[in-house]
Structures are given as C-alpha cells and as structure tokens.
Amino acid sequence: LGTLQDLKGSLEIRNLELVNGKDDAELAKLSKKPNLHRLVYEWGNRDRGSDNCDEDVLEGLQPHPNLKELQILKFMGDQFPQWFMNLTSLVELRVANCTRCRELPTLGQLSSLQHLYLTGLENIRSIGLSFYSTSAEEDGGSGGSGTISRQTFFPALKKLSLKSMKNLEEWKDAHEMMSTAGEVHVMDVFPVLEKLSISNCPQLTTIPTPSRFPSLDVLKIKKNCHVLLAEKVLSNMANLSSLELWDLGGQRIESLKLVKRPESSLSIEGCNSLPTDMLERLCLFPTLQRVELMIAKNITTFRGMSCAACLKRLEVTLCENLREL
Secondary structure, three states, X not given: OOOOOOOOEEEEEOOHXXXXXXXXXXXXXXXXXXXXXXXXXXXXXXXOOOOOOHHHHHHHOOXXXXXXXXEEEOOOOOOOOHHHHHOOOOOEEEEEOOOOOOOOOOOOOOOOXXXXXXXOOOOOOEEOHHHHOOOHHHHHXXXXXXXXXXXXXXXXXXXXXXXXXXXXXXXXOHHHHHOOOOOEEEEEEOOOOOEEEEEOOOOXXXXXXXXXXXXXXXXXEEEEEOHHHHHHHHOOOOOOOEEEEEEEOOEOEOOOEOOOOOOOEEEEEOOOOOOHHHHHXXXXXXXXXXXXXXXXXXXXXXXXXXXXXXXXXXXXEOOOOOOEO
C-alpha cells in the first residue's frame, strides 16, 4: 500500500491482528493518501485477554485529514489514538465491538461529523468530559477571572446511536460538568442533532435531558434499556415528532408517534408494569388523535384522556384491572 500514492475511494483492511506493530502499520503510508475517503479497519476474532499490539497498529494507521468515513471493528486496545481529533473532514464514524476500550475517543470538536454509531463497547462505563474535548477540563480550571468563553461540541452531528453498551451507566451532561469552573462557559452541545437511538444499554439511567438537544426530532429507546430512561425523557420532549420506546426491562411500548404530525397516535402493548403516571404523561400532547392500550394488567385508572382534546379514537384491550377512565 505504501507505494500506491494515488489510491482513492474506499479501502478495507481486515485481519489487522497479523500486523506486528506501529512500524509495520506506518509502511502503508495512509496519512499520505489524500484521495481515500472511506476506510474500514477490522481485526479478527480473538480471546479478549490475549496479548496484542492493537493500539500501536491503529496509531500507525493514521489516515489523511481528508477522510470522510471511518469504521473501526473489533479493535482490542484499551484506548483510541489521539489522531481522531485531526479528522476535520470526517462525516461518519462507526466503532463496533471494541470490547476492551475504557474510554471513548474525543470527538466533540470534529466540525464535519454528522453520523456517529457506537456499538458493542462493553467496557465503557461513562460518557464523560473527554468525549467532548480534551482541553475543556484545563480551561475550566483556570480560575474565576470572570471572563466568558463559548464552546460548541458536535456542531454538525445529526444522528447518534448507542447500541449494546452493556456496562454504560451514565452519560454526563456537558453543561453540568463545565458549570463548576471559575470562568463563565456558554456551551452549545449537539445543536443540530435530529435523531438519537439508544439500544440494549441496560445499566444506563443518566443521560442529558432532551432539552439539551434543541433540534432533536426522533428519539428511540429500545431493547433492554432501563425504564428510568423513559421516565426522564417523558418529562421534557415537547419538540419531538417521534418517540419509540420498546422492550424496557421486560416492558414493551411501540409505535408511538407524537406532537407535530396531524395523525399523532400512541400505541402501548404488553406494559404490565408501566407506571400510571407515565401513561398519563404520554397523553399530554395537543395533537394526539389516537390511543391504543393493550395488555396492561397493572393499569387501574387512566385519567390522562381528559387532556387529549383532539382524541378521535380510543382502543383498550385486555386491561383486566382497569376500573376508571
């Protein structure tokens, strides 16, 4: 690869566990190939505890800043290289099944990043300050000078997906982390994020409130996520046009379309432990026209309908303990 100076388009390199280290990886001279727009780095299946040089290899595979799409699959290093912050043209990033990584790469200041997919990062326990910026902590500790600084994190990101991060417990709010500094920080975080999907993250109970995402339109929380996530987002989701909640800790809420669309409907099925107050909050939308409630054994009262002024159709099926409507 090192001699192919004019290589362009897409390149996929698999079985990277066979590369001996950084020096061998650098022989590919990927940082000298400005016409490569898409790269896939994939390692083979190995024992998680096996000794490897994945970090050195990935360090040596630094791409050219012109790169637009990057996938990193089955990387078994503990951390990602610093060159992520140099990918100023990157539009899409997929990181999957990197089970040993303890910390996410710093991505918040990538000016072109629009789509971010994080899957199977089982060793990540917290999404914290380093996800947004490496310099924020130092800036925040400079003392109470009374100055005002403005920072924008993820300025172009439109779609974010967190999937199968089984030990992830918290997603810290960047506003809260920065507010402890002596200086006054004005932050724009995810200013254009439109779609957020969280799937199979059973330990995650703390995320930024939806009001922190001013452009958020579609929110999906599904497949073995904690019900506390749903409770948090239901407290503030006035801007959403679509909310899908599915299989939350054994509960099932599906096909839920809200707020902006004339045909707004709410369909809930098989939520035997769904709190009544959560159900009533779902009906606090001025355009809600259709409600279907099925197989919700714990629901005894359903008073939220008095606020559904535009309701045209109501179906209640197999709710054997419902006594008051």
